[in-house]
Amino acid sequence: MTKDGGKQDKKAQQYGVTPQSVDFNDWYNEVVKKADLADNSPVAGAMVVRPYGSALWENIQRWLDDKFKATGHESLIFPTLIPMGFITKEADHVEGFAPELFTVNKIGTEELAEPYVMRPTSETIIGHMWSGWLNSYRDLPFLHYQWGSVFRAELRTKAFLRTSEFFWHEGHTAHADEGEARGEVRQMLDIYHEFCRDVLALPVVRGEKTASERFAGAVATYSIEGMMRDGKALQSGTSHYLGQNFSKAFDVKFQTREQREEFAHTTSWAISSRIIGAIIMTHGDDFGLIMPPRIAPIQVVVIPVGRKDNFDQMVEEGEKLAAELRAQGVRVKVDKRDGVTNGFKYNDWELKGVPVRIELGPRDLESGVVVVKSRNGDEKETLPRAEAVSGMTARLDGIHDWLLSRATSFMLEHTIPVDDFETFAAKIEEGNWVRAYHCGDADCEKSIKEATKATTRNVPLDDAEFFNDHGEGQCVKCGKPSAYGKRVIFGRQY
Amino acid sequence: MTKDGGKQDKKAQQYGVTPQSVDFNDWYNEVVKKADLADNSPVAGAMVVRPYGSALWENIQRWLDDKFKATGHESLIFPTLIPMGFITKEADHVEGFAPELFTVNKIGTEELAEPYVMRPTSETIIGHMWSGWLNSYRDLPFLHYQWGSVFRAELRTKAFLRTSEFFWHEGHTAHADEGEARGEVRQMLDIYHEFCRDVLALPVVRGEKTASERFAGAVATYSIEGMMRDGKALQSGTSHYLGQNFSKAFDVKFQTREQREEFAHTTSWAISSRIIGAIIMTHGDDFGLIMPPRIAPIQVVVIPVGRKDNFDQMVEEGEKLAAELRAQGVRVKVDKRDGVTNGFKYNDWELKGVPVRIELGPRDLESGVVVVKSRNGDEKETLPRAEAVSGMTARLDGIHDWLLSRATSFMLEHTIPVDDFETFAAKIEEGNWVRAYHCGDADCEKSIKEATKATTRNVPLDDAEFFNDHGEGQCVKCGKPSAYGKRVIFGRQY
Known part of the structure; x- marks a missing residue:
């Protein structure tokens, strides 16, 4: 993957870091540990973030937090625990999260009749609280967010990318109408895009997720997707329009200006500690990390x-x-x-x-x-x-510009428009993203995933920086007419 | 408690806040809720901190975090969960915390053979990690801290003061020798004192806890104690010298300059979200809160x-x-x-x-x-x-000076030197602190507590701002010779 592989191999051996081209996974794990970003912990699937990693995360938090406040959002602190019964109130939500929950069955010496779960995300308990706070259209919008840990069981863990406990902000907003809610969803996606490009030097593709890749309970999910140096995708941030699904499940309603009763339209959005994985795997080389200067703990x-x-x-x-x-x-x-x-x-x-x-x-x-x-x-x-x-x-x-430009070139070179499935499978196997027409059918997506381990990353938005050209064609897998009005990005993912 | 009680009563009724003099507890709960600081949650004993309370907590965090960094400390992020077996490794520690633990017995679909607990404090897991990081005296000191939630079951909860989940930083440091560790303990206590006095306008007494009031596992515990407007004490921050208790339990050892193997001397220290309770109850009046200007979200x-x-x-x-x-x-x-x-x-x-x-x-x-x-x-x-x-x-x-001066006068007026137990009991009942000689015996302390609900707050340090005069006398309860070389502060506490 680098021209002077031989020379770097030798240097890398001296320092004891496996070169990316030899084993990208080993390279990653060694860099995380030897650069003092994080360490394994005695708790299943959880990591310890060491001072250098924590300083990086603090800089990330600081920039985003300032931006949230500048756009009128307010922080709150909700409990870490959620009554198990809350999770089951929104049908898709429970289906999505039930297999991953941490269950608390005992507090002090008291065995609990109804257990609590450690939050996998907080839509449910926030919906419950909003229901008590919301009366009139005058109270809206609610523009809330919190920083904290969330908990989702992971079988195969990897520092920053897949850990049972991870760190994030979760934004939660409620609005009087769909238009304003959808505007909020786009605003936050665009802030994430700006943050990645202008602060982290990460090129990312803004787009909408296909139905089968949506957040559990969302009407529409938007993401930013970045390409790692091994050609895999990392979903680096998401912004969801939840419609009235959660407001109906948790009775988040209000009196309109016209004295009618209406359910709020809600959104949620997040960037997590995964973004550190994106920084490592987008910018790193055989010598180790390269910190984007604007976020680097030490410049x-x-x-x-x-x-x-x-x-x-x-x-x-x-x-x-x-x-x-x-x-x-x-x-x-x-x-x-x-x-x-x-x-x-x-x-x-x-x-x-x-x-x-x-x-x-x-x-x-x-x-x-x-x-x-x-x-x-x-x-x-x-x-x-x-x-x-x-x-x-x-x-x-x-250095920022050089990093952004290098990563952008890499992504563009490794994203291939393809119209037949044989080439599709070959290009994915070689470590590329593929841009292909697709019919939009979830079962067809599934069959592609089974054959190639590639999933839809997103459908680029019309004003996405990359891959936003319109077109129609036949589904690369089943040959039916394409949906979406443009090519979809497929790739293997972290 | 105020001179113009009648006038304020009437005003308070208009605004719907119970006056302090009528019911201090109701006043507190109403102010917390009506000032939008916090709300009850559907999770046993946990609160929701609303935007105004969260903004206050963020300002508190910002000041302290800057100070920690300026004094050479580094933040880390440790897991929220701790293996149950860790808690039992330090004998006093498990005795102190076992009755308050939140137990996780299931992750995903897997029932756990050994459960995890949600951290009540992190000495144990940090000791375990340090053991892996520490080799030589050159690695020391470790000057670590983290911000986060901790979990301790509470039967009777009260926003900010006693909640099952609360928010804090916990500082954890390891040193090559006792002198340096004790210096750290004092440094942090003094920083807490400075923060309370110069930022929050809270007068507090720096002192050492008596043996029976020590942190579970500590060799020495120091505290800052503040007086609330009802005359009760609030322990507002603590700093512990842990000796080698935790380093022996978790094998935190290193090679000395002289090539010997030695266990580290460790410390821990914390200020929690309780401090918001101290702000409310020290400065508030019948009209509601008074925010100390230097920390006020809105000045x-x-x-x-x-x-x-x-x-x-x-x-x-x-x-x-x-x-x-x-x-x-x-x-x-x-x-x-x-x-x-x-x-x-x-x-x-x-x-x-x-x-x-x-x-x-x-x-x-x-x-x-x-x-x-x-x-x-x-x-x-x-x-x-x-x-x-x-x-x-x-x-x-x-306004800062006025608040500090008012609170200082109140504390001085309501702290009474006493030499007989009848007066002791009466002064406590009237809502004062009492300064008395004490024999130092834990059973004697216990009998005082049973009779009056008052406990030892602390023994003021020689350089404490208040109540630091030396002296000897007879124990106010049992008549035996006094310990400590000075009077001890007793009071009812939150």
Whole structure:
């Protein structure tokens, strides 16, 4: 998957990371662990997020939270537990979630007649509370969200991607009419798209899910889909129009301006800690992670390159340089470890994907220069110190653009329009997405999945950035006339 | 409890809040609900925190989180579940928490041979993870914390004060030696003290808990204790030195500089969502909440006072004024509701405890003045608009000082040094704290509790702001010689 595979193989062996091309799965697991993002836990299917991963998640939360507030949303905190009876009130919802529930049957010394479940998502209990808070159209819209953990049993787990406990925000809104609710669904999808592209440097395709891939209980589900370096898709965020399904199940009704009684139209939307998996698998290379600069916990690492007798002095000089960068709003760390070699430090920070490294040695100091190395593969540069500092923001933006452009090219190259099923199966097997016409029938989708492990990712929206051209054709599998008015994206998924 | 009880009674009836002096408990519950801080939930003992309460909690989190990071701590995310077997590894710990545990016995369709518990606190699972991460003295200290929910069964629940699920940070640190660990314990206690005094305007007493009031598994527990307006104590934060108890139970050991194997010395510390209860019950009055300005979600509310024909214009003018205040860093809301009277709005924002209200009418606008009302009971003032804006930060600081001073006077007036048990019982019954000499015997403490419902709050530290004078005497209950070298604080508690 990289041109200089041989060279990188050798380097990777030194650092102990399996190259992506040898085993993408091993590469992923090793990077997660060795970059100190997360660790396995003694709890079935749950991970421990370590400080570097937690700092990344905090930056993600901060950006999104600011955006939610700026668009008029308010945070709340709902209980982690939900009465089992709530889950069964919406028929599709219970069918979707029942096999994955964590059941609490005892509190203190009391055996519970009706058990609780640890929330797999909170539509039900939020619907119940809304029912008590909503009276008149004047109370609407409710624009709510919460940050927290959710719990869904997973048999085969993988850090950030599939864990029994994961972290997210869940947005929940209620509106007086369908138009406003659908507007909210699109607004949040677009915010997710903006976040991925402009902050995480992730190209994603905005589209609507086919019926069989909808959220349990939704009228329409929209997603953003990203392509990982192994060609698989990762659903990176979802936004659902729930119609009146949950408001009818939980009696969320109000008096209209015209004094009629009406059920609210509700939405829900989420990005979870999976997005960290997308960052790792979209940007990472055989040296490890590459952190998108705008979200990176550490944007620049300063390595004081000293000998035993002047190491402390160089650390001090490193701190001065760091202070100059911080004054520019850059997040900097000075690596003060004295028990390890410079080479070890370089490899360690490359593995952790810090966008820019600055080496500061005694002779550089005398000459007023520093050595700057970007994580995009460019060669080291020796720059006047002042220039390195003043140019850092532009350099970080450049790395962002490079990451986005590289990932976009990769996605475009590996997304193939196909009109026959034999080619479809071959292209999927080679690690591509396929764009194909489809009849829209759920059983036909199922037969494609059984034959190729590929599912519909989404039907790109008319204003999606990619793959939004209109057209009609015959279903790639069964030959019936196509639905949707455009090609559907198929791919294997995480 | 207030001088003008009669007048306030009448006003309170209008707004529908029971006065504190009539029933403090009803007052509390009504304020929590009517100020939109929290609501009851359908889950036994758990509450729903509504947007106004959530915004307050977010501000609390933000200040503390910044402080933790500034003092070198790193956040992590540990699982919500803990294997039941972990809890039983530390003998005192299991004794303390076993009666309060939430038990998960089923995940998906699988009945669990060994159940999980929802964490009541995370020392055990963190100890287990540390054991894997710790090798050498070079790895230490671990300076960790996490934000999240914990779960402890409660029979009689009360929003924020006693809920089965509550919200907190839990700090967990590991150190190479006792001195450093004890230094950490004191540092965090002092940060909590600073936070309460300088941000929440809460006077609190720093001290050490007596042995019978220690955290389950701790060698020493320190607390900050605040006095509520009914004279009861609220333990508002704790910091524990855990010695090597948990590190021995979970094998948290390391190689010392001298190549010996040694167990780490660990600490833990927490402030929870109870602190919101302390804010309510320390500062609130018969009109409702009074939010300490530095943490208030809304510091200033602007009420456009218009008639039907010019209301929109006044709202627009209100937004202009709000923009000027925001430019000064003030958190402002403009009350744009048009279906309610101005009087309703005034009462509503007083109930919610917004520190400053500005009324803006058409004639004020023409004269270039605004009407300013502080929530400290001062009369309305008519001020030149520019002066109201430029003086707002000082005004908010003034309200902070007034709150802190009022609460400090109240605590000092209601804390009585006592040397005989009859007076002790009477002073407790009247709603005071008592400062008394005590022998240090746990059974003697128990007999005091049985007789008066009062427990030891803490033994003030030598550098505590209040009640730190040294002395010796006879135990107020049994007459034996006193322990501790100073008087102990006793009180009824939440």
